Amino acid sequence: DTQLTQSPSSLSASIGDRVSIICRSSQTVNAYLHWYLHKPGRAPKLLVYAASNLPSGVPSRFRGSGSGTTFTLTISGLQPEDFGTYYCQQSHRLPHTFGQGTILDIK
Amino acid sequence: QVQLVQSGAEVKKPGASVKVSCKTSGYTFTSYNVNWVRQVTGQGLEWMGRMSPNSGSTDYAQKFQGRVTMSSDTSTRTAYMELHGLRSDDTAIYYCARSTSPDSSASLFWGQGTLIIVSS
Numbered sequence: 001d002t003q004l005t006q007s008p009s010s011l012s013a014s015i016g017d018r019v020s021i022i023c024r025s026s027q028t029v030n031a032y033l034h035w036y037l038h039k040p041g042r043a044p045k046l047l048v049y050a051a052s053n054l055p056s057g058v059p060s061r062f063r064g065s066g067s068g069t070t071f072t073l074t075i076s077g078l079q080p081e082d083f084g085t086y087y088c089q090q091s092h093r094l095p096h097t098f099g100q101g102t103i104l105d106i107k
Numbered sequence: 108q109v110q111l112v113q114s115g116a117e118v119k120k121p122g123a124s125v126k127v128s129c130k131t132s133g134y135t136f137t138s139y140n141v142n143w144v145r146q147v148t149g150q151g152l153e154w155m156g157r158m159s160p161n162s163g164s165t166d167y168a169q170k171f172q173g174r175v176t177m178s179s180d181t182s183t184r185t186a187y188m189e190l191h192g193l194r195s196d197d198t199a200i201y202y203c204a205r206s207t208s209p210d211s212s213a214s215l216f217w218g219q220g221t222l223i224i225v226s227s
Contacts, residue, residue, distance in 0.1 A: 001169075034213040036152070043217035044144075044152065049207050055215055087152050091212035095168040096142070101151040 002027055002090050004099035012107040017078045021102045023071045023088035032092035035064055035073045038101075039084040047086075048073060080106075109133040111203055113218035119193050119225050126189040127221045129203030136179075137161040139205050141186040142214050143177060147199040155201075157212065160186065193225045 003026040013019050023033065035048040046055055048064035051071060063074045075082055083106055088099040114128040129141065143155040156167035158177040165177045176189040186203055201221045204214030 032212070036214075038146075038152065043202055043204075043220055044214070045217075046207070046213055046215045049211065049213035049215070055207065085151075089152075089154070089213070094166050096154045096157070096212055098144075098152045098154060 001095055002029060002093050002097050004088050004090060004097055006086075006088060006099040006102045008102060009100065010103040010105070012105050013078055014107045015078055015080060018074065018076045019078060019104065020075075021073045021086055021088075021104075023066075023073070023099050025069045025071075025090055027093070028068045029090040029092035031067050032090055033064075033066065033071045034089045034091065035062075036087045036089065037082070037084050038087060044087070109205065109216045111205060111216055111218035113201075113203060113221045116222040117224070119223065121194055121225055121227055123193050123225075124189060124191045125193060125223050126187055127201050127203075127223070129186040129188070129218050131184045131186065131205070134205070136184040137181060138209050140209075140212065141177070141179065142204045142206065142212065143175075143188045144202045144204060144214070145199040146202075147196065155188070158186065190223075193223075195225050197223065198225045199223060 005024045007022045031051040033051045036044040038044040052064045061076045086102045110132045112130045137160045140157045142157045158165045160179040179186045203218040205216040207213045207215040
């Protein structure tokens with residue numbers, strides 16, 4: 001299976017901060033890398049698909065970048081609704097594995 | 108608008124089976140794969156597998172091979188995930204999800220989740 005490793009595992013930040021989360025894969029996933037935000041009691045929300053594409057309605061403060069084995073999700077100007085757990089997922093090879101998650105909380 | 112509505116929470120005994128339904132609306136059901144993802148309490152998201160309502164083909168994570176069956180009923184636009192031989196560590200929230208496009212596997216639309224509790 002393709003293993004995805006996210007760093008950091010957790011971080012604390014303040015409203016307005018810029019933060020970055022890295023996702024590294026054990027083998028290339030080309031650009032088939034997606035990012036989600038998951039909050040307790042709610043379904044995950046897709047933030048970025050295919051490494052750098054934002055679905056309609058996702059604010060432009062979210063930016064995805066990278067290819068191959070290293071990917072970054074950057075959030076510029078954190079908002080209160082951005083706190084939760086972030087996951088990357090690859091869909092290049094079966095099974096479509098998720099990273100272990102990065103918990104982003106308020107400092 | 109696209110909607111996926113899942114069946115309600117269930118409590119099952121170890122060794123039993125559970126079948127979760129995912130009723131869809133707002134799009135052409137047979138054009139998009141349905142993914143199934145779960146979250147065991149206190150753990151991360153876990154991809155279980157996917158199925159094509161058009162062809163009926165399935166791909167399962169090896170962890171669930173032999174224990175899971177994904178299916179659909181095109182007449183009711185409903186996808187199903189059945190998990191057999193339940194264990195306590197199958198206690199989790201189970202989600203169905205639809206991809207962004209027919210040739211993508213990023214999950215854009217999600218059901219609300221179904222809590223399955225396995226307890227004697």
